[in-house]
Amino acid sequence: xxxxxxxxxxxxxxxxxxxxxxxxxxxxxxxxxxxxxxxxxxxxxxxxxxxxxxxxxxxxxxxxxxxxxxxxxxxxxxxxxxxxxxxxxxxxxxxxxxxxxxxxxxxxxxxxxxxxxxxxxxxxxxxxxxxxxxxxxxxxxxxxxxxxxxxxxxxxxxxxxxxxxxxxxxxxxxxxxxxxxxxxxxxxxxxxxxxxxxxxxxxxxxxxxxxxxxxxxxxxxxxxxxxxxxxxxxxxxxxxxxxxxxxxxxx
Amino acid sequence: xxxxxxxxxxxxxxxxxxxxxxxxxxxxxxxxxxxxxxxxxxxxxxxxxxxxxxxxxxxxxxxxxxxxxxxxxxxxxxxxxxxxxxxxxxxxxxxxxxxxxxxxxxxxxxxxxxxxxxxxxxxxxxxxxxxxxxxxxxxxxxxxxxxxxxxxxxxxxxxxxxxxxxxxxxxxxxxxxxxxxxxxxxxxxxxxxxxxxxxxxxxxxxxxxxxxxxxxxxxxxxxxxxxxxxxxxxxxxxxxxxxxxxxxxxxxxxxxxxxxxxxxxxxxxxxxxxxxxxxxxxxxxxxxxxxxxxxxxxxxxxxxxxxxxxxxxxxxxxxxxxxxxxxxxxx
Numbered sequence: 271x272x273x274x275x276x277x278x279x280x281x282x283x284x285x286x287x288x289x290x291x292x293x294x295x296x297x298x299x300x301x302x303x304x305x306x307x308x309x310x311x312x313x314x315x316x317x318x319x320x321x322x323x324x325x326x327x328x329x330x331x332x333x334x335x336x337x338x339x340x341x342x343x344x345x346x347x348x349x350x351x352x353x354x355x356x357x358x359x360x361x362x363x364x365x366x367x368x369x370x371x372x373x374x375x376x377x378x379x380x381x382x383x384x385x386x387x388x389x390x391x392x393x394x395x396x397x398x399x400x401x402x403x404x405x406x407x408x409x410x411x412x413x414x415x416x417x418x419x420x421x422x423x424x425x426x427x428x429x430x431x432x433x434x435x436x437x438x439x440x441x442x443x444x445x446x447x448x449x450x451x452x453x454x455x456x457x458x459x460x461x462x463x464x465x466x467x468x469x470x471x472x473x474x475x476x477x478x479x480x481x482x483x484x485x486x487x488x489x490x491x492x493x494x495x496x497x498x499x500x501x502x503x504x505x506x507x508x509x510x511x512x513x514x515x516x517x518x519x520x521x
Numbered sequence: 522x523x524x525x526x527x528x529x530x531x532x533x534x535x536x537x538x539x540x541x542x543x544x545x546x547x548x549x550x551x552x553x554x555x556x557x558x559x560x561x562x563x564x565x566x567x568x569x570x571x572x573x574x575x576x577x578x579x580x581x582x583x584x585x586x587x588x589x590x591x592x593x594x595x596x597x598x599x600x601x602x603x604x605x606x607x608x609x610x611x612x613x614x615x616x617x618x619x620x621x622x623x624x625x626x627x628x629x630x631x632x633x634x635x636x637x638x639x640x641x642x643x644x645x646x647x648x649x650x651x652x653x654x655x656x657x658x659x660x661x662x663x664x665x666x667x668x669x670x671x672x673x674x675x676x677x678x679x680x681x682x683x684x685x686x687x688x689x690x691x692x693x694x695x696x697x698x699x700x701x702x703x704x705x706x707x708x709x710x711x712x713x714x715x716x717x718x719x720x721x722x723x724x725x726x727x728x729x730x731x732x733x734x735x736x737x738x739x740x741x742x743x744x745x746x747x748x749x750x751x752x753x754x755x756x757x758x759x760x761x762x763x764x765x766x767x768x769x770x771x772x773x774x775x776x777x778x779x780x781x782x783x784x785x786x787x788x789x790x791x792x793x794x795x796x797x798x799x800x801x802x803x804x805x806x807x808x809x810x811x812x813x814x815x816x817x818x819x820x821x822x823x824x825x826x827x828x829x830x831x832x833x834x835x836x837x838x839x840x841x842x843x844x845x846x847x848x849x850x851x852x
Contacts, residue, residue, distance in 0.1 A: 349740030363731045378740035385721040
């Protein structure tokens with residue numbers, strides 16, 4: 271029997287000196303779900319993503335992805351297993367065109383790149399995947415623009431597009447809507463909705479409207495500790511969450 | 522866009538034509554020294570283009586590139602030394618003598634430089650940023666002192682070659698022939714580099730320069746790609762070194778001194794980082810300025826310095842950027 275759990279985090283622990291950024295985190299993400307991770311600033315959300323993606327190693331605990339222990343696996347190997355991430359601070363290749371940014375993401379999954387002779391931009395094999403990804407993230411018409419010259423919203427779309435290009439099993443989106451205008455935020459919500467199903471998503475976001483619209487389940491993180499996990503309905507009625515986080519301003 | 526592209530083609534074509542016709546110009550002017558000078562320029566251009574592969578395209582700021590240049594030169598020097606002294610290079614476990622066969626010697630120079638850059642690169646590429654600069658510099662200086670202390674090969678004084686390496690048919694002793702040989706090597710190397718930077722491999726290398734973390738999170742084991750790029754650049758520098766040893770018929774530890782690496786870096790910066798024609802322009806400009814300023818004053822560096830600062834400050838892509846217009850991105 272195939273298990274329905276894609277990512278299993280067990281007792282993950284990470285501290286920086288006396289600060290416990292992740293304190294005994296247990297987390298399960300099911301196949302096909304959108305799992306939102308919310309919490310006030312400094313709750314350790316990005317630190318958790320860093321450890322899941324392999325940019326940072328935990329002090330203790332384990333991470334299991336698709337039935338495989340990946341706790342100590344380097345970042346690039348996790349990516350090839352189907353674990354993609356986007357960054358909170360836009361992380362793209364500024365001097366390359368939007369298309370070339372996506373092309374790099376696609377190329378990473380097409381075997382090694384020790385190909386020295388043929389021009390990369392004439393590779394027909396990559397082209398269909400690149401076009402699909404450009405269309406998905408809404409940059410098909412802006413494909414030849416150098417990434418540095420894209421608008422902030424477009425950069426965020428490109429950021430997500432690169433993570434999406436190869437249909438990852440798990441996509442970790444670190445505040446995809448940060449700094450976006452309302453129009454772009456709607457576009458991003460649509461984008462996330464459209465990929466739901468084939469890809470599980472771990473969504474870190476401050477836009478509560480988007481989170482409660484999109485998420486199947488929500489985990490609330492406060493000071494590195496998960497205080498509740500449940501459906502949006504359950505979370506919005508959870509007293510602990512209300513007092514610790516949601517209701518902070520209202521009460 | 523079209524205009525820029527045309528200007529690029531124009532500059533590339535004009536430089537090629539100039540180098541092609543230079544020996545004729547020199548003989549028309551009756552100045553044979555020009556050929557010698559421009560042979561040096563071509564050789565340094567080759568070294569600078571190879572450095573730009575790691576510096577401009579790969580974002581690996583190596584201050585030890587001369588280690589591979591020097592290695593290539595010393596392979597030529599040491600093998601020639603054993604011919605001249607009629608001694609064996611190696612007597613155990615197999616007997617190896619020196620050689621003056623250009624094909625063999627230059628191939629060995631390239632291979633050995635590649636090997637050295639593999640060794641140095643494998644260790645240095647574990648670091649980034651300022652540490653990388655320092656560690657490559659340290660390795661180059663280690664090699665420098667190694668050759669200084671090798672009394673058997675002349676130590677500080679280096680090795681004088683009695684003649685250039687020999688090629689079948691082609692007369693390397695003739696300065697004009699040797700000039701065209703160097704030009705041929707430069708053209709071939711630039712063409713190979715052009716294919717390289719536009720290939721899948723080149724895209725990965727350029728990506729690593731712009732955003733290392735993102736490359737890893739996309740799934741690239743970036744260390745391997747950088748190392749291979751470092752080795753290719755080292756091999757190119759090795760070839761340049763071997764040619765240099767032949768051109769001047771002399772090798773000394775001075776070739777490996779770190780200031781020499783700095784000079785190559787200046788050629789790249791001056792000409793335009795991240796372009797293939799730029800380093801050639803840079804090498805030409807720097808060596809010509811050096812040549813002509815030093816006629817007037819021994820403090821020529823005092824004039825060169827400000828000039829360099831102005832170019833680097835005001836031209837985004839050095840001389841090449843100036844000539845082609847401002848909007849030049851990575852090609």
